[in-house]
Every structure is written in structure tokens, then in C-alpha cells.
Amino acid sequence: MNSPNIRTLLQNFVDQGGARIGQLEFTRDLRLFHKEDAGRSDLRLYQGADAAREIAQYDEKGEYRPLKSAPNLRRGWELEVTSIEELHLALDFFYPAALGLWLAFLENRLISTPLRQTLERQSGMYRVTAKLTDLEARDLMRNLCQVGCLRQRRWSVMHSREMVLPSHEIPLICSEACHLFISAARRIVKARK
Numbered sequence: 715m716n717s718p719n720i721r722t723l724l725q726n727f728v729d730q731g732g733a734r735i736g737q738l739e740f741t742r743d744l745r746l747f748h749k750e751d752a753g754r755s756d757l758r759l760y761q762g763a764d765a766a767r768e769i770a771q772y773d774e775k776g777e778y779r780p781l782k783s784a785p786n787l788r789r790g791w792e793l794e795v796t797s798i799e800e801l802h803l804a805l806d807f808f809y810p811a812a813l814g815l816w817l818a819f820l821e822n823r824l825i826s827t828p829l830r831q832t833l834e835r836q837s838g839m840y841r842v843t844a845k846l847t848d849l850e851a852r853d854l855m856r857n858l859c860q861v862g863c864l865r866q867r868r869w870s871v872m873h874s875r876e877m878v879l880p881s882h883e884i885p886l887i888c889s890e891a892c893h894l895f896i897s898a899a900r901r902i903v904k905a906r907k
Contacts, residue, residue, distance in 0.1 A: 720813045723820070724805075725798045727884065734883035736809055736864045737787040744801055746793040746808075757792040763800040765793055766807035781894055782810055783864045783886050805884075815887040819879070826868035827890035836896065843899040850902050858898055863888070 733739050740746040746766070751757055760769065773779050773786040787808070795801050805813055818824040829851055833844045846854075851871050859867055865888035879885050891899075 720817050721798050721802055723817055724802055724813065728798070728801075732882060732884065735805060735812060736783060736886050737785065738805075738808060740801070744795045744797070746795070746801075746804060747791065748787055748789040751789050751792075756790075758790055760791055760793045761795075763795055763803035763807065766804035769793065770808045781863060781892070782808065783812075783888075784862055785864055809886055812884065812886050815889060816884055819885070819887055824868070824887070824889055828869050829871045829891055832869075832891045832896070833899065840896055840900055842903050843896055845903045846899045851899070854895065854898055854902065858895060859888070863892075 728740075728742055728744075731742075733741065734749065737749055738746055739749045739752055747754075747757060760766075769791055770782055770787065771779060772788065774788045779786060793804060795804050802813060815824060833846060836843050848871050855867065855870075859865075865886040867888045869888070869890055
């Protein structure tokens, strides 16, 4: 999605000195790098938004990153982009849908789905996830979501949750349980048998 609204929001964010999303920092001259690499001069230089896909694909050990919002983005690189459009595309490669969710949240259009509702709509081999107990769900949220994901959950077991957005960074918003959560929930329920 290359929405003019997102580009305007992103341009305003950069103009006001905003410079962070997840594990990324970026400068006003549109250079991106891992936040823990700030100030380093020995970074491998990449150019163009498409390079973000390559950088985001694998962690430090060279292992595939199935969840782009996991706190395991590799370090040691700097990415130069030349426009807000390219920055938008690069950020979408690093954190898919993050900018669209941010805009929807700011415009009060973001609908969050409580976990029970997400589990009840599962079918096939995932239908069994509806049997996940509230205690199991909370444990999974703590062990999977809070530890293994940088997104801020807007959902809980039964309700949506309120969120306070930081003004100095683009938030990573989670509006409903992801496929990794659903898969883990299935394993938990199946292990009970």
C-alpha cells in the first residue's frame, strides 16, 4: 500500500524529529540502521528500499525470521533511501503493515479483535484452539507475545485494550492474535490429550 496519507504522516513524523520504529532508527536524511548500531562507522552500506527485505529476512545466526516484529533484527548495516516513498516501502519490509495500523489507530479506524473471537472463528486443524483456557491464553501472551514480539497488543482474552502511543517513535501495533500465537495455542490444547 502506498497511501498518500501514510506518506504525509511519515513525512510529518520525520520533520518533527521522529526517528524510531521497533529496533530501527532513521535520520532526517533517510538513513536507517539498527538502534544498537547508532554512532558506528563500520556498518555495511545498502541502498534502496528493496535491500530492507534482505536485511529483515534473517537474524544474526542466518536463521529465517518468520515474525518480522520479533526482537531479533540483525545488526551491522546501514540502509540509505532517497525519498519518503522509499522509506515507506523499506519500513513495510522491516515491519509489515505497521504504518497502516498506525494510521488507522490515529484515525480511530483500527478494530482490535479479542482473543476469544479470533479463536472461535478458527476452522479445520485450528478449530481446537477454541478450547484454550484463559489461564493458558494469558501464559501464552506473556511467554510468546511479551518476550518474542515488539508489537503492543491491543487485544486481551475477552476485550480490546487501550494503548498509549509514544510520541517519539512509530508504534508497532498488534490488533489480533497472529498465526504464531494460533499455532502455539493449538500445540498447548493438543498436548492436554
